[in-house]
Amino acid sequence: MKDLVSRCPIEEVMQVLSGRWPTLLIYYLKDGTKRFSDLRRDNPTVSHRILTLELRKLEKAGIVRRTVFDGYPLRVEYDLTPSGLTLLPLVDALGDWWEARDARRPAPQMKTAAEAAAVS
Amino acid sequence: MKDLVSRCPIEEVMQVLSGRWPTLLIYYLKDGTKRFSDLRRDNPTVSHRILTLELRKLEKAGIVRRTVFDGYPLRVEYDLTPSGLTLLPLVDALGDWWEARDARRPAPQMKTAAEAAAVS
């Protein structure tokens, strides 16, 4: 998703929120200020490069604030901006919608993991 | 985003909604039933292959319903499921949030396009 194809705000938000990490990072920052290494621990599968890139993207979007303290063993803190805080309930709502939808779905469904296993 | 790294519903929704097209398609289907070719016209930059793939993904997620009519010039219709309809306001809310955030942002900001142009 390098560039936009419409002037639609929906496409613009998705440009920022698309992918696995942005929403998860927002979710983890819900608890308050975190350091870079905290976020890595929260999600061990993200590479440090991608984590920095995603955080910068969120910063540019005005969702996350990055604070650098100079000193001994370098220290950078991340937290949600006021704007980011207003986004939080929307992201949560999507999660809730997904769960509710799961409950709503007709019976003959399988979890994706089970499906994958079954195909083998 | 081939597979999940957490059991978090947020990650699961994003697996479906990530990318440029899913939310835009949902948005276009807001107006009601559309045919495949209508959706292509709504968004001329999506390749037909991706359009089918995205629609199938949304179908599997229970957001979109696909109806095939057999007859002369083949005919397939797409519309939102009840579940998809409940998702709609959430997607709209994201768009609204983005616009509101734009208004909220401090003055010395540039549009990304302008930035890109300026760098050259």
Place this chain on the structure above:
DNA sequence: TGTAAATTACGCACATTTTTGTCACCACGC
């Protein structure tokens, strides 16, 4: 007391993986 090693939060170059696009092709009836 001197020296090596670890820590933190990255940036950079390169490699791999994943996603997306292109093009050709199919069946159907007109």
Place this chain on the structure above:
DNA sequence: GCGTGGTGACAAAAATGTGCGTAATTTACA
């Protein structure tokens, strides 16, 4: 041959990962 709604093979592009280097200071150890 046209338009409809696709599918499949292959290619290009984009996203993501890997491993190394860096700064300043602290700690480990002899």
